[in-house]
Amino acid sequence: MSIGQFPHVRPRRNRHDRFTRRLVSENTLSTDNLIWPIFVTEGTASVTDVASMPGVQRVSLDRLAAHVEPAAKLDIPAIALFPITPTDLRDENGTEATNPDNLMCRAARLLKKEFPQIGLIGDVALDPYTSHGHDGLIENGYVVNDPSVRILVTQAVNQAAAGIDIIAPSDMMDGRVRAIREALDNDGLVNTRIMSYAAKYASAFYGPFRDALGSGGLLTGDKKTYQMDPANSDEALREVALDLQEGADMVMVKPGMPYLDIIQRVRQEFAVPTFAYQVSGEYAMLMAAIQNGWLDRDRVIIESLMSFRRAGANGVLTYFALEAARLLRA
Numbered sequence: 280m281s282i283g284q285f286p287h288v289r290p291r292r293n294r295h296d297r298f299t300r301r302l303v304s305e306n307t308l309s310t311d312n313l314i315w316p317i318f319v320t321e322g323t324a325s326v327t328d329v330a331s332m333p334g335v336q337r338v339s340l341d342r343l344a345a346h347v348e349p350a351a352k353l354d355i356p357a358i359a360l361f362p363i364t365p366t367d368l369r370d371e372n373g374t375e376a377t378n379p380d381n382l383m384c385r386a387a388r389l390l391k392k393e394f395p396q397i398g399l400i401g402d403v404a405l406d407p408y409t410s411h412g413h414d415g416l417i418e419n420g421y422v423v424n425d426p427s428v429r430i431l432v433t434q435a436v437n438q439a440a441a442g443i444d445i446i447a448p449s450d451m452m453d454g455r456v457r458a459i460r461e462a463l464d465n466d467g468l469v470n471t472r473i474m475s476y477a478a479k480y481a482s483a484f485y486g487p488f489r490d491a492l493g494s495g496g497l498l499t500g501d502k503k504t505y506q507m508d509p510a511n512s513d514e515a516l517r518e519v520a521l522d523l524q525e526g527a528d529m530v531m532v533k534p535g536m537p538y539l540d541i542i543q544r545v546r547q548e549f550a551v552p553t554f555a556y557q558v559s560g561e562y563a564m565l566m567a568a569i570q571n572g573w574l575d576r577d578r579v580i581i582e583s584l585m586s587f588r589r590a591g592a593n594g595v596l597t598y599f600a601l602e603a604a605r606l607l608r609a
């Protein structure tokens with residue numbers, strides 16, 4: 280490959296100046312790679328801060344268009360919606376998940392009308408709606424699979440009918456991708472895409488998100504009987520293979536930076552559209568250091584997002600999406 284060793288070979292030559300660095304650069308990060316997660320809440324004229332996620336807010340529907348406007352201006356391709364359900368609307372069975380007029384569906388209808396060009400990604404799982412904070416139904420202390428899937432299917436079809444373009448099941452029940460695909464197709468929603476949270480780990484990095492949703496305090500026990508063990512890697516490939524067989528159009532690995540190895544393996548093995556979620560805890564960690572002046576904000580945002588691209592991700596769900604898009608435009 281090379282003609283010999285130092286002093287003939289000097290890798291620093293290709294870093295000598297900006298033009299050469301540009302020419303030899305192997306990966307790119309652009310606004311095309313960004314998906315912005317958004318928290319929506321009931322009520323009016325309500326914009327509240329998420330304490331553990333500085334800069335992230337929960338917004339009521341009357342404020343949603345104004346909130347999303349900057350993303351439209353920056354040409355961010357898609358946003359991911361997460362509804363916050365008031366405690367009195369939560370129950371054991373997550374009934375509100377199947378209400379065709381729930382907050383998520385209303386948000387979808389509103390945004391489709393206001394910003395038809397922005398892709399809408401809908402989270403499908405029961406945790407925003409259950410009194411126990413789990414992603415599925417509980418029987419005898421166990422999150423049961425098949426009955427949960429039946430509810431997720433209704434939830435997904437309602438979301439798609441309301442204008443969600445990409446259904447993103449984050450629940451980790453077995454077989455839900457096939458069940459959702461069949462139900463969508465039966466309803467003629469053949470172009471609704473599915474981005475499955477295929478390899479989702481039982482992670483401590485979701486803490487701030489559960490604060491944002493108000494499901495953290497409600498959660499009984501942990502999610503280890505359905506989310507993956509952080510020790511496992513081969514299992515992620517089996518999970519992804521199954522979701523692809525079941526009809527997933529895109530797959531996701533979550534969390535992000537602590538799982539770059541998984542992203543890389545998935546991308547190399549399957550060569551399908553692969554997404555990463557830079558989750559709430561990663562955001563909180565970076566923001567805490569940024570706010571202390573310990574990390575350079577602009578550089579660490581771009582570097583952290585570039586790491587996903589290097590690992591092989593097509594795109595990243597990131598709470599930094601607006602900031603990143605601004606930096607990339609500058």
Ligand SMILES: NCc1[nH]cc(CCC(=O)O)c1CC(=O)O
Binds near residue numbers: 557
């Ligand atoms: N269906 C739950 C869900 N969907 C997205 C996140 C986490 C996102 C984040 O931490 O930013 C979670 C948390 C969980 O599994 O408890």
Ligand SMILES: [Mg+2]
Binds near residue numbers: 451
């Ligand atoms: Mg699975």
